[in-house]
Amino acid sequence: MGYIKEKFKVKAEELGLEVKELIKNHGSRKIDEVTIGQVYQGMRGITGLVSETSLLDANEGIRFRGYSIPELREHLPKTQGGAEPLPEGLFYLMLIGELPTEADVQYLSGMWARRSHVPNYVFDAIEALPISTHPMTMFNVGIMALQTESVFAKAYAEGMSKKDYWSYMYEDTMNLIARLPHIAAYVYRRKYKGGHHIQPNGMLDWAANFAHMLGYDDDGFKELMRLYMTIHADHEGGNVSAHTTHLVGSALSDAYLAFAAGMNGLAGPLHGLANQEVIKWILNMREELGGGIPTKAQIEQYVRKTLSEGKVVPGYGHAVLRKTDPRFTAQMEFAKKHLQNDELVRIVWMVYDTVPGILQELGKVKNPWPNVDAHSGALLVHYGFVEYEFYTVLFGVSRALGVLASLCWDRALALPIERPKSVTTEWMKLFVEGKLEAIAD
Numbered sequence: 001m002g003y004i005k006e007k008f009k010v011k012a013e014e015l016g017l018e019v020k021e022l023i024k025n026h027g028s029r030k031i032d033e034v035t036i037g038q039v040y041q042g043m044r045g046i047t048g049l050v051s052e053t054s055l056l057d058a059n060e061g062i063r064f065r066g067y068s069i070p071e072l073r074e075h076l077p078k079t080q081g082g083a084e085p086l087p088e089g090l091f092y093l094m095l096i097g098e099l100p101t102e103a104d105v106q107y108l109s110g111m112w113a114r115r116s117h118v119p120n121y122v123f124d125a126i127e128a129l130p131i132s133t134h135p136m137t138m139f140n141v142g143i144m145a146l147q148t149e150s151v152f153a154k155a156y157a158e159g160m161s162k163k164d165y166w167s168y169m170y171e172d173t174m175n176l177i178a179r180l181p182h183i184a185a186y187v188y189r190r191k192y193k194g195g196h197h198i199q200p201n202g203m204l205d206w207a208a209n210f211a212h213m214l215g216y217d218d219d220g221f222k223e224l225m226r227l228y229m230t231i232h233a234d235h236e237g238g239n240v241s242a243h244t245t246h247l248v249g250s251a252l253s254d255a256y257l258a259f260a261a262g263m264n265g266l267a268g269p270l271h272g273l274a275n276q277e278v279i280k281w282i283l284n285m286r287e288e289l290g291g292g293i294p295t296k297a298q299i300e301q302y303v304r305k306t307l308s309e310g311k312v313v314p315g316y317g318h319a320v321l322r323k324t325d326p327r328f329t330a331q332m333e334f335a336k337k338h339l340q341n342d343e344l345v346r347i348v349w350m351v352y353d354t355v356p357g358i359l360q361e362l363g364k365v366k367n368p369w370p371n372v373d374a375h376s377g378a379l380l381v382h383y384g385f386v387e388y389e390f391y392t393v394l395f396g397v398s399r400a401l402g403v404l405a406s407l408c409w410d411r412a413l414a415l416p417i418e419r420p421k422s423v424t425t426e427w428m429k430l431f432v433e434g435k436l437e438a439i440a441d
């Protein structure tokens, strides 16, 4: 057993005992109350899940095992001469709960490089789709084709003990994370670069190798990918992609099945697809206004037009956050350092100056501030990565780090199948009338 797996086993056994005690001594204590409004309105604000890898504060933003994004940028190992954290380090932190050493990060880079081989039938499955297929669909078809490689599913079919679930989930997690960049890059090169594929370079770190396979060997782009893969990785357990992966995994579906389900959620425009919607919206605005940098008044007018057409302003708002997303700020800092004078970046900053005030005026938007998706596209376009329909795939590759680390914990803590109770509106009406007994009859 590799030393990271051994370390995870020890940590999981310790926490497993603590959780048992917690449930035994405090299991009946109430943590929350649920209102009828919450039940109808997306279960907002109900504490009903445990996710070890990160915790979201409405005002401060995300913390990974206690570390904020600025702290991660400072403390996680970097590549030689680089300034951005290596996502391998964040994965280690989320899985083990401790900051990694340089050696831990190198161990993961090496392991993922060794496990990165993707069988040809996965590419054949992608090839079977029309070229017009959305990249997220191609990506997920690739993941589903790769499910044949699940060691968890194989061991379960052969009859494994409950005690070993975590071990096979860990192996599936490592294999899947190792292979995702190759599948994603294959989709990109097939759809946008005439099928001219680029072989992986096992000497590079995980994010740089991904950039390389996509066809971007610029050092600046590699740094951007390291930052991008780090900040998109996790956002506690309740967001659609994390929650779906956890939910599907709770049926003992393997990592491939569970992660693919999560990716279908990420592909929705109110979640991960918002990153393509943002840049599409900005480019349309620029075109409609005749090109160049619009004035603040023109942006304001365009925002109002978007709202009057019954659309949301993409990249703004959040179900939990109530301040500017620190993931937006991290990208803004990257832009200030590396691409200060980029036209699209300047428009993104002008939109940031304009949108919150207008959304506030509406009186119903709980968070008028930008989320992670409001900035990412402009950075990618700067490096020539203009195919915005692909952006959610980048988000997806990163999101694997968080949701799969969580899935390892789910199996290690032997969390049961998830099955909340639902009721009908008829039940609700009887409940408010105080006639609940009638339902029981």
Ligand code: CMX
Residues within 6 Å of the ligand: 239, 269, 270, 271, 272, 274, 307, 311, 312, 313, 314, 315, 316, 317, 318, 319, 320, 359, 364, 365, 366, 367, 371, 372, 373
């Ligand atoms: N533009 C216009 N209206 C918005 C809005 C925005 N950016 N954000 C919220 N609203 C509206 C909602 O549509 C809702 O309107 P109705 O009452 O008419 O249905 C009202 O304000 C209240 O919504 P809320 O409680 O503030 O927001 P929710 O928790 O329901 O939804 C989110 C959160 C992110 C889906 C929403 O803010 C939104 O649609 N934003 C734009 C899409 C986006 O950027 N998504 C990416 C989120 C980050 C991610 O997951 O990647």
